[in-house]
Amino acid sequence: MDSSIKMAVNDLDFFYADFQALHRILLKFTSNQVTALIGPSGCGKSTLLRCLNRMNDLIPYSRVKGQVLLEGRNIYDPNVDVVTLRRHIGMVFQKPNPFPKSVFENVAYGLRVNGMRDRSMITERVEKSLKQAALWEEVKDRIHESALGLSGGQQQRLCIARALAVEPEIVLMDEPCSALDPIATQKIEELIHQLKEKYTIVIVTHNMQQAARVSDVTAFFYLGKLIEVDETKKIFTRPSLKETSDYITGRFG
Amino acid sequence: MERHLQKELESLKKYILSLGAMVEERVRKVIKAFETRDADTAGEVVNSDWEVDEFEVAVEEECLKILALHQPVAVDLRFICAVIKINNDLERIGDEAVNIAERVAYISKRPSIKIPVDYGVMAEKTEHMLKQSLDSLVNLDAGLANKVRLADDEVDDIHVENYDKVKVAIRVQPERVGSLINLLQISRHLERIADHATNIAEEVIYMVEGVIHRHKKNGYQSDSSEED
Numbered sequence: 001m002d003s004s005i006k007m008a009v010n011d012l013d014f015f016y017a018d019f020q021a022l023h024r025i026l027l028k029f030t031s032n033q034v035t036a037l038i039g040p041s042g043c044g045k046s047t048l049l050r051c052l053n054r055m056n057d058l059i060p061y062s063r064v065k066g067q068v069l070l071e072g073r074n075i076y077d078p079n080v081d082v083v084t085l086r087r088h089i090g091m092v093f094q095k096p097n098p099f100p101k102s103v104f105e106n107v108a109y110g111l112r113v114n115g116m117r118d119r120s121m122i123t124e125r126v127e128k129s130l131k132q133a134a135l136w137e138e139v140k141d142r143i144h145e146s147a148l149g150l151s152g153g154q155q156q157r158l159c160i161a162r163a164l165a166v167e168p169e170i171v172l173m174d175e176p177c178s179a180l181d182p183i184a185t186q187k188i189e190e191l192i193h194q195l196k197e198k199y200t201i202v203i204v205t206h207n208m209q210q211a212a213r214v215s216d217v218t219a220f221f222y223l224g225k226l227i228e229v230d231e232t233k234k235i236f237t238r239p240s241l242k243e244t245s246d247y248i249t250g251r252f253g
Numbered sequence: 254m255e256r257h258l259q260k261e262l263e264s265l266k267k268y269i270l271s272l273g274a275m276v277e278e279r280v281r282k283v284i285k286a287f288e289t290r291d292a293d294t295a296g297e298v299v300n301s302d303w304e305v306d307e308f309e310v311a312v313e314e315e316c317l318k319i320l321a322l323h324q325p326v327a328v329d330l331r332f333i334c335a336v337i338k339i340n341n342d343l344e345r346i347g348d349e350a351v352n353i354a355e356r357v358a359y360i361s362k363r364p365s366i367k368i369p370v371d372y373g374v375m376a377e378k379t380e381h382m383l384k385q386s387l388d389s390l391v392n393l394d395a396g397l398a399n400k401v402r403l404a405d406d407e408v409d410d411i412h413v414e415n416y417d418k419v420k421v422a423i424r425v426q427p428e429r430v431g432s433l434i435n436l437l438q439i440s441r442h443l444e445r446i447a448d449h450a451t452n453i454a455e456e457v458i459y460m461v462e463g464v465i466h467r468h469k470k471n472g473y474q475s476d477s478s479e480e481d
């Protein structure tokens with residue numbers, strides 16, 4: 001196995017009851033790269049993202065076939081512990097969803113769930129995570145105030161800090177900027193650039209320019225199928241397939 | 254908004270083609286002026302070069318506007334990049350027409366001289382290359398553009414031959430060295446026009462070769478035939 005491949009999706013099918021939302025997806029995620037998943041709404045981007053950390057397990061009538069290999073190990077093996085798995089693969093959602101607690105407690109939450117008790121270690125990790133999420137300077141004087149008092153963009157960076165606190169290897173982001181204004185969006189995009197030094201990132205975005213700006217690799221999906229995946233600069237200058245070209249140039253539908 | 258972009262690109266294409274037609278006409282005019290030693294027509298070409306310059310600026314502004322407002326990608330991005338370069342080549346061809354016109358004005362004022370070389374063939378080939386390069390742009394025809402590329406070598410060869418012939422002629426008629434050097438410069442300017450036509454053809458090839466010919470069976474069918 002190529003050691004730079006962090007995660008590989010191998011012939012993955014996904015069903016919501018009788019409806020097949022993903023068809024034989026084959027896709028590799030390279031370490032320290034940002035992969036963008038693009039495609040029209042309903043094409044299965046979020047479904048695939050949720051397959052990558054088994055968030056879909058929560059949907060009772062769903063079924064998955066095929067493999068998702070994290071460093072060569074199938075995350076769907078029966079003996080894989082889902083809590084441990086999600087510590088390795090963090091997730092950030094479309095709408096910032098801080099808990100109605102202090103800024104500090106939001107970030108510390110995952111650490112406590114994972115059994116960390118040492119007060120000074122937790123404090124250290126919280127500060128480090130907030131710094132990584134480029135939020136520290138803005139919140140260091142109100143770290144014990146409610147997270148709900150932060151702006152939308154700050155809340156989203158807080159959610160990123162929360163995801164980073166448990167030191168994952170992969171960060172999944174589902175349209176992380178869709179509820180944010182352009183300035184906050186720019187901050188998150190800057191952050192993604194910095195984060196890829198340490199993490200492997202998969203981002204779903206409906207904003208084509210954002211995919212072009214933040215990602216190294218772009219994968220285009222349509223009707224539950226992976227149509228084309230290539231280097232982002234290739235996809236946005238000379239895509240190989242007409243479907244991709246039509247979608248990114250807006251000639252679609 | 255994307256539909257809007259397609260309209261903008263269509264009108265940009267019309268725009269660059271109008272500039273092409275304008276420049277082509279001026280090349281035709283100056284070659285005619287050369288053949289008939291018509292200093293007045295040559296003067297007209299010199300004095301109206303501002304029209305080409307203004308047109309070039311307008312096309313460039315249009316390209317920048319579309320880039321800034323629509324952030325085009327893929328085939329649309331390649332099209333605009335090609336137009337920016339072709340625009341520049343057309344403006345330079347306009348300048349070369351002016352250069353030829355100035356030589357024509359010089360030669361026309363002096364006693365006629367036996368021309369040591371056949372300009373008819375060279376001028377015809379150059380004009381033809383320019384026409385074909387613009388046709389390849391109109392029809393996005395990479396095959397035709399490739400013919401222009403091949404023809405460029407012929408014009409280059411003719412220019413090299415002209416150089417040798419003029420050198421000999423200067424030895425035979427050293428008192429006419431001024432007119433002979435002007436004649437050689439006309440050969441040089443024609444050769445430069447052929448180079449710019451070749452650049453245009455190469456831009457067309459670049460633009461077309463990124464275009465997708467493959468179709469996937471179970472994908473959707475788009476309602477546009479832009480890339481067919």
Ligand SMILES: Nc1ncnc2c1ncn2[C@@H]1O[C@H](COP(=O)(O)OP(=O)(O)O)[C@@H](O)[C@H]1O
Nearest residue numbers: 016021039040041042043044045046047048059
């Ligand atoms: N919980 C669910 N139950 C049933 N169908 C779903 C569920 N979530 C998504 N789908 C369907 O699966 C398809 C893919 O959805 P999704 O992954 O959300 O697409 P995207 O993120 O690309 O917009 C859509 O047709 C959607 O209606």
Ligand SMILES: [Mg+2]
Nearest residue numbers: 045046047204
């Ligand atoms: Mg989604």
